[in-house]
Amino acid sequence: MTESKSSKKKPKLLWVIGGIIVIVVLIALGIGFVITQAAPAQPFPFPHNVHATNGIACLYCHPGANRNNYAGLPTRQKCVGCHSNIPANTPALKDLQQYTRDHPEFVWVPVAYLPDFVHFNHQPHLNAGMACENCHGDVAKMGTAKPQNYIDMGYCLSCHKHQRPDQFTTLSDCSTCHK
Numbered sequence: 001m002t003e004s005k006s007s008k009k010k011p012k013l014l015w016v017i018g019g020i021i022v023i024v025v026l027i028a029l030g031i032g033f034v035i036t037q038a039a040p041a042q043p044f045p046f047p048h049n050v051h052a053t054n055g056i057a058c059l060y061c062h063p064g065a066n067r068n069n070y071a072g073l074p075t076r077q078k079c080v081g082c083h084s085n086i087p088a089n090t091p092a093l094k095d096l097q098q099y100t101r102d103h104p105e106f107v108w109v110p111v112a113y114l115p116d117f118v119h120f121n122h123q124p125h126l127n128a129g130m131a132c133e134n135c136h137g138d139v140a141k142m143g144t145a146k147p148q149n150y151i152d153m154g155y156c157l158s159c160h161k162h163q164r165p166d167q168f169t170t171l172s173d174c175s176t177c178h179k
């Protein structure tokens with residue numbers, strides 16, 4: 001009697017275990033999705049919004065965007081250049097002062113990089129009158145920069161296709177973006 005009872009229970013138990021595994025996998029996928037949409041933890045929480053409110057231009061800290069292939073991220077020296085003249089009279093500014101004392105370099109975690117096999121240069125895009133926000137979202141309202149997961153080949157091509165017809169051949173040619 002007892003034996004047949006336990007053998008009847010087993011399939012039920014398997015269903016329960018199976019169900020739990022499915023739920024765990026779904027939760028993990030959900031968390032993965034949220035993490036890839038969120039800004040990664042930076043060594044120091046740099047607030048873009050505060051600097052934009054204070055009228056500091058994007059190109060002041062990312063001057064490479066209209067000069068080199070890479071926009072570049074500011075060094076510790078660039079932060080100190082301003083902040084040595086700003087009194088540390090808020091908790092966030094005190095944290096910055098302490099962080100600056102403890103760290104000879106600021107090493108930021110990159111969020112907006114394409115794979116190496118893609119060739120991208122800011123300059124022609126800025127020359128064509130595009131604003132940072134067109135591709136990076138409203139950074140002026142962000143704390144640390146958020147990843148732009150929508151930037152893929154389709155995104156690039158969908159704009160390139162709408163350029164002047166005489167440019168279309170070049171701008172959609174594989175070798176323009178893949179060397």
Ligand code: HEC
Nearest residue numbers: 044046047050054056074078079082083086090092093096
């Ligand atoms: C061109 C000048 C300038 C540069 C460069 C600069 N800041 Fe600032 N920063 C400011 C000003 C102005 C404020 C506002 C100060 C205030 O409200 O009293 C500020 C505020 C801050 C705050 C305080 C935010 C808050 O919530 O109170 C932090 C943190 C900060 N900056 C970090 C940095 C870091 C890190 C760098 C380097 C990547 C940097 N800043 C570079 C001008 C600058």
Ligand code: HEC
Nearest residue numbers: 058062065070071072112113114120125130131132134135
């Ligand atoms: C046409 C779209 C586009 C526009 C407009 C644009 N960016 Fe970018 N940006 C990108 C792409 C794509 C990358 C990744 C480049 C790579 O990995 O080679 C990038 C990378 C960056 C990076 C990090 C990597 C690096 O180059 O150092 C910074 C910082 C940056 N952009 C700032 C800016 C600023 C500031 C502006 C406005 C002056 C701007 N971008 C305008 C598309 C754009």
Ligand code: HEC
Nearest residue numbers: 046051056057058061108110111112132136139140144145
């Ligand atoms: C005072 C300096 C400063 C100013 C002004 C500034 N940034 Fe940044 N930016 C940073 C720092 C520091 C980081 C690295 C931390 C982070 O990712 O938020 C960064 C990161 C970024 C990134 C991500 C690059 C990568 O791949 O890591 C983008 C995109 C960007 N900034 C765009 C902008 C735009 C657009 C503006 C103007 C609205 C702007 N920034 C103004 C300091 C600045």
Ligand code: HEC
Nearest residue numbers: 118119120121124125128134151155156159160163176177
């Ligand atoms: C919002 C529109 C837009 C988006 C988005 C865009 N581009 Fe462009 N791109 C242009 C325009 C306009 C030009 C041509 C500028 C000119 O030379 O007249 C161009 C030119 C180029 C060139 C040729 C530069 C040269 O040296 O002649 C490359 C390479 C390029 N884009 C790569 C990319 C990549 C990679 C992406 C996606 C990460 C991208 N673009 C996204 C509008 C865009």
Ligand code: HEC
Nearest residue numbers: 114115118151152153156157160171172173174176177178
């Ligand atoms: C305007 C720029 C641009 C042009 C033109 C372009 N690509 Fe891409 N391509 C990209 C970008 C950006 C990525 C990276 C996508 C990502 O990171 O998700 C990419 C990724 C790829 C990949 C990797 C697949 C993947 O999903 O990661 C292949 C393969 C590829 N491209 C082939 C081509 C071929 C073949 C052509 C010509 C028919 C072409 N590309 C034209 C921008 C371009």
